[in-house]
Amino acid sequence: MNLFADTRAAVIDCLDQMVSENTLPEGLSFASVTVEPPRDAAHGDMATNAAMVLAKPAKMNPRMIAEALAEKLLAHPHIAVADVAGPGFLNMRLVPEIWHGVIKAVLGDSNFGRSSLGQGQKMMVEYVSANPTGPLHVGHTRGAVFGDALARLLDYAGYDVTKEYYINDGGAQVDVLARSVYLRYLEAHGQEVAFPDGTYPGDYLKPVGEALKAKVGDAFIDKGEQFWLEEVREFATEAMMDLIREDLAQLGVVMDNFFSEKSLYGTGLIEKAIGELDEKGLIYRGTLEPPKGKVPEDWEPREQTLFKSTAHGDDVDRPVQKSDGSWTYFAPDIAYHYDKVQRGFDQLIDVFGADHGGYVKRMKAAVSALSDSKVPLDIKLTQLVKLYKNGEPFKMSKRAGTFVTLRDVVDQVGPNVTRFHMLTRKNDAPLDFDFDKVLEQSKDNPVFYVNYAYARVNSAVSKASEFADVADTTLVGVDLSGLTHDAEMTVIKKLAEWPRLVEIAAKGHEPHRIAFYLYDLASDFHALYHQGNADEALRFVQEGDSDTTQAKIALIRAVAIVILHGLGILGVTPAEEMR
Structure with a gap:
């Protein structure tokens, strides 16, 4: 049940009638006609822009269209009032039974x-797709939460979703990791070591060095890189990916696939992807202009493959190939996305950190070229997270050496609070994460406020069960005609927005809208609860009156x-009770 979609269908049906009756000219497109909540709830339950968007193509006065449409709508059994306002806005009120049907739909339809x-599709x-060189940091945390919630949202909206992590294990940073692990390996053998600039000094590599010692003993002691680099690189990468998988599990994130960048090299995949672009006339030898600024x-100008x-x-x-014949960093990314296209995906979404902003246009261009513009790519950038504790910036992690890890955050506040709060801002807006405030029990903390609403419902249901049958299967059939108070209707109308909100959020790839909606729904619920303190007739449990x-x-x-x-879309488990 989607009241907004149903009402829009009624509007379109009336417009079709107006066309058949020559009130409107033929050939009009109704694609831009919307039905949505009015800006001011006092104006009605729903509003349509039909007359305003059709006036110009129909070459008619919008108010005349609105008045004719209002007359048609009043014949619909669900429409109680259809008022024309201003130059041609049309506000509608629905009959009360329709709103009560929303409650029955929620209780009776698990979908x-x-x-x-x-x-x-x-x-x-x-x-996420973080370099496999250490534990995930707080920036990765935001990307992980956003990406996972987006995937859940799209699944909820009817897409066939695959969640994938691209392992950046083909670049020089993995060699640096291997050298850092080798130093920890030497340390495990009792040697004094120093970490040169550019290596990874975090304590998280100590157990990896110990594990390498347990595996190879002293076989790599006093040996040159040519004897150990490749094996240690593979060993260290797998150890880091195990660590990353554990980090993600702490946050409730489980990937469907892990795709290795290294698998693109030496297999002909990069050559195949670039060859595909070459066949389309999009690869040439040339010299780029110097960088701006x-x-x-x-x-110096160098001829490259572009x-x-x-x-x-x-x-x-x-550039995709350097003057010395080696691939640029962009080439394997093209090949990876070529592989995605070849796997038959209808749409692609990449979630990147804010520092990848300059990468958006080139990657979209590559996917557009590889798919003949048939597979859209949306790239979502997640902005930085600033951490605070006791009013001060949160200090770096000793274990990581240089940054605050995902586990630091989850250990402080738990996965549920972490996930919800990471979605209280749009992905491209900076986010402040204050460890004290996200645990605060107040209206200003949306995590608490939504959980408190859920727990309050459970408490009321438990109390009512002492003298009334409150099973959902029973409640779906009870008489709801007594629910007429403005505060009750406000809650019902907010419930009715849920299906529409899901589609808006899914279309825009904006899971933060779910968090915002839950806060608004909780606010309307709490307002109704508090009115019950002054008006006994609004209390959820009416002693001795099981029907009400x-x-x-x-x-x-x-x-x-x-x-x-x-909360399921956000990946958050609700609190059954608040203590």
């Missing part, structure tokens, strides 16, 4: 809010169910 929007969401002293990315919306063409109690419990059980669905 309430789920959407067929995606129609089973194959969607790839790639996220201050030109580096060592810059991808004509400007043909697909990029600002400049991009059942109706009120039906309403708040619907609130709890929608909260449960929303």
Whole structure:
């Protein structure tokens, strides 16, 4: 049940009638016609822009269209009022029984809010994809939460979602990791070591060095890199990926696939992808202009193999092969996305850190070229997280050496608080994470406020169960006609927005909208609860009146169910009770 979609369908049906009756000209597109909550709730339950968007193509006065449409809508059994306002806005009020039907739909349909929007399209969401050189830090945490919530949201909206982690194990940073582990290996053998600049000095590599010692003994002592680098690199990478998988598990993130960058080299995949672009006439030999701004002293023009990315919306063409014949860092990324396209995904989403902003256009250009513009790529950037504790910036992790880890955060506040709070801002907005405030029990803390609403419902249901049947299967059939107070109707109308909100969030790839909605729903619920302190008729449990109690419990059980669905999308387990 989606009241907004149903009402829009009624509006479109009326417009079709107006066309058949020659009130409107033929050939009009109704694609831009919307039905949504009015900006001011006093104006009605729903509003449509139909007259305003059709006036110009129909060459008619918008108010005339609105008045004719209002007359048609009033014949619909669900529409109680259809008022024309201003130049042609149309506000509607629905009959009360329709709103009460929302509660029954929530209680009786376990899929309430789920959407067929995606129609089973194959969607790839790639996220985290951190270099396998250490534990995940707080920046990765935000990307992991955002990507995972987005994947859950898209699944809820009817897409066939695959979650993937791209292991950056093909670059020089993995050699640095291997050398750092080798130093810990020497340390495990009792040697004094010093970490040169550019290596990884964190304590997290100590157990890896010990494990390497246990595996190879002293076989690598006093040996040159040519004897141990490749084996230690593979050993260290796998150890770091085990650590990363454990970090993600702490946050409740489980990937469907892990794709190795190294698997692209020596297998012909990079050559195949670049060859595909070459066949399309998009690869050529050329010399790039010097970089904008201050030109580096060592810059000199070099002929390189270039991808004509400007043909697909990029600002400049991009090198894929250096003058010495080696691949640029962009080439394997092209090959990886070529592989995604070849796997048959209908849409691709990449979740990157804010420092990858300059990478967006070139990657979109590559996917556009490789898929003949048939596979859209959306790249979401997650902005920085600033950590505070006791009003001061949170200090770095001793274990990591240089940064605050995901585990530092989860150990402080738990995975549920971490996940919810990471979604209280849009992904491209900076986020402050104050360890004290996210645990605060107040309205200003959305994590607590939503959980408190869920726990309050459970408490009321438990109390009502002492004298009334409050099973959902019973509540779905009770008489709800007594739920007429403005505060009760406000809650019901917010529940009715859930299916629409899910589709809006899924279309925009914006899981933060789910967190915002849950906070608003909790606020409306708490407002109703507090009004019960002054007006006994609004209390959820009416002693000695099982019928009225059942109706009120039906309403708040619907609130709890929608909260449960929303928290499920965010990957948060609700608190059954608050202590």
